[in-house]
Each structure stands twice: as structure tokens, then as C-alpha cells.
Amino acid sequence: MDQLKEALDHNRNIMSEINKKIIKADDLISHSKLKEIANETEGFQVNCSAEDQDLPSNxxxxxxxxxxxxxxxxxxxxxxxxxxxxxxxxxxxxxxxxxxxxxxxxxxxxxxxxxxxxxxxxxxxxxxxxxxxxxxxxxxxxxxxxxxxxxxxxxxxxxxxxxxxxxxxxxxxxxxxxxxxxxxxxxxxxxxxxxxxxxxxxxxxxxxxxxxxxxxxxxxxxxxxxxxxxxxxxxxxxxxxxxxx
Missing domain, CATH: 3.90.215.10 (Gamma Fibrinogen, chain A, domain 1)
Structure with missing residues (x-):
């Protein structure tokens, strides 16, 4: 029984570590996607502003x-x-x-x-x-x-x-x-x-x-x-x- 309990505890620890890695990976993907979206948005705003700035005033x-x-x-x-x-x-x-x-x-x-x-x-x-x-x-x-x-x-x-x-x-x-x-x-x-x-x-x-x-x-x-x-x-x-x- 002790051996079985130890084996179950070991498996739980392994699953816990796997879940942590999955969550971390999701966070990295989400952060990367958000950064990509932010960069795209920032670039669009800069491009719009640059277009207006390129127009002469007279x-x-x-x-x-x-x-x-x-x-x-x-x-x-x-x-x-x-x-x-x-x-x-x-x-x-x-x-x-x-x-x-x-x-x-x-x-x-x-x-x-x-x-x-x-x-x-x-x-x-x-x-x-x-x-x-x-x-x-x-x-x-x-x-x-x-x-x-x-x-x-x-x-x-x-x-x-x-x-x-x-x-x-x-x-x-x-x-x-x-x-x-x-x-x-x-x-x-x-x-x-x-x-x-x-x-x-x-x-x-x-x-x-x-x-x-x-x-x-x-x-x-x-x-x-x-x-x-x-x-x-x-x-x-x-x-x-x-x-x-």
C-alpha cells in the first residue's frame, strides 16, 4: 500500500509539473500574440500619422x-x-x-x-x-x-x-x-x-x-x-x- 501511495503521489507531481508547463506555454503564446497585435496596431497608427504629416499645409x-x-x-x-x-x-x-x-x-x-x-x-x-x-x-x-x-x-x-x-x-x-x-x-x-x-x-x-x-x-x-x-x-x-x- 505504501508503494502504491508513493506511486500515485509521484504521478500527481508529474501531472502538476506538466500543467504548469502547459500554462506557461499558453502564457507565452498569449503574450507573443498580444505583442504582435500591439506592434501591428502601433505600426498602423504611425503610418496614419506619417501620412498626415506628409501632407503639405498649403x-x-x-x-x-x-x-x-x-x-x-x-x-x-x-x-x-x-x-x-x-x-x-x-x-x-x-x-x-x-x-x-x-x-x-x-x-x-x-x-x-x-x-x-x-x-x-x-x-x-x-x-x-x-x-x-x-x-x-x-x-x-x-x-x-x-x-x-x-x-x-x-x-x-x-x-x-x-x-x-x-x-x-x-x-x-x-x-x-x-x-x-x-x-x-x-x-x-x-x-x-x-x-x-x-x-x-x-x-x-x-x-x-x-x-x-x-x-x-x-x-x-x-x-x-x-x-x-x-x-x-x-x-x-x-x-x-x-x-x-
């Missing part, structure tokens, strides 16, 4: 800066813009283009988020204008093209274009110094908040945006680049980082 970052491109402004999600390197030189971003085939008499939300089609008439949106001009200093190029006389145009550039944030009513913080005498009205609109037909921030009894289009209107100054006039062929607003200069 149209100057593209070798062929023409057409629709995707950019990543610091502090914002990536988004698409229209790049223009033909109108006024390389690296410009089109923020407004009106060919007369789009309704610019829009509400506050539309002007905030942007509207239209980039291959035609559109506005990039106040929120994106703010993000782009706050991320680094920008210059502004504006132009009106007329049908008659054939292809005549008025243009002007300003060297310090800044649009404030939502809490400031997307105020026109600055435009800087002009390079010509065209569009002098915009200089008197600096520090004005943006106005739409459903949000009059101009401090006027009459809402200048009602029935026309949104803009940085002020008391006594209801001119804008968003209102379409007979004889117009196209209106443009472009911005570009000042580092190019």
Missing part, C-alpha cells in the same frame, strides 16, 4: 501646384483645396471663385463650412480661412474679370491677410498693405465681422447681405467681392503663405 508644398489637392493645416483635419499657379504665380490657394453660376446668397452655416463646387464657383469656408491664415502669415490676391472690354480686369494684392475665429465672428483681422489702388473699400472693412442674411454683424439697421451675399460689411460700406454684377466674367480671391516672398 499649395506651395506641391511640385505641380495646380488643381484640387489635399492639405493638412496644423491643428485641423486634412481637407481639399483648389491650387492655382497660373493666375498670379505659384503656390496660391483659391478661397473664392464666382463665375456667376452659383448662389452666394447663403446663410451663416453655409459660409462657415463652405459651398459650391471646386471645379466651378465656390467659397472655401470661413472656418478653413481662419485655420489657414492663423497657421502662418498669408498674402491675399483679389481680381475681377470683365466680359467687356474683352478680358479686362482689376487686380490687387495685400501682404497680411488674417481672418479671426468663430468666437470673433470670423472678423477680418487684417489685410495688410496693397500693391495697387483697386478695391479700396476692403481696407475700410478691416476689423469687421462677417455678415450673412441670417446674421447681421455689421451694426447696421439694414442687413446688407439680405438679398445679395455674405461679406465683411460695415456701416456705410456695403461693397463686396461676393456680389455678382452685370458685366462680370469672374471674381477671384487667392491666398498664399508670405514665406514665398
Amino acid at each position: 499649395c506651395l508644398g506641391f511640385e505641380n501646384g495646380e488643381g484640387i489637392r489635399q492639405i493638412k493645416v496644423p491643428g485641423a483635419k486634412k481637407f481639399y483645396v483648389m491650387c492655382d499657379s497660373k493666375t498670379a504665380g505659384p503656390g496660391w490657394t483659391v478661397v473664392l471663385r464666382n463665375l456667376g453660376n452659383e448662389n452666394f446668397n447663403r446663410n451663416w452655416t453655409s459660409y462657415k463650412n463652405g459651398f459650391g463646387s471646386m471645379d466651378s464657383s465656390f467659397f472655401v469656408g470661413l472656418s478653413r480661412l481662419h485655420l489657414m491664415t492663423q497657421s502662418q502669415p498669408h498674402e491675399l490676391f483679389i481680381a475681377i474679370y470683365f466680359k467687356h472690354p474683352l478680358h479686362s480686369q482689376f487686380t490687387n494684392s495685400f501682404d497680411n491677410f488674417i481672418v479671426g475665429g468663430a468666437s470673433q465672428g470670423y472678423r477680418l483681422e487684417s489685410i495688410g498693405n496693397p500693391t495697387s489702388s483697386h478695391f479700396p473699400f476692403i481696407q475700410s472693412q478691416v476689423k469687421a465681422k462677417f455678415t450673412t442674411f441670417d446674421s447681421n454683424n455689421a451694426g447696421t439697421k439694414i442687413n446688407y447681405a439680405r438679398g445679395t451675399a455674405g461679406w465683411w460689411f460695415t456701416a456705410g460700406n456695403k461693397q463686396s467681392l461676393t456680389q455678382w454684377q452685370i458685366g462680370y466674367e469672374k471674381t477671384l480671391m487667392l491666398i498664399r503663405p508670405k514665406m514665398y516672398l
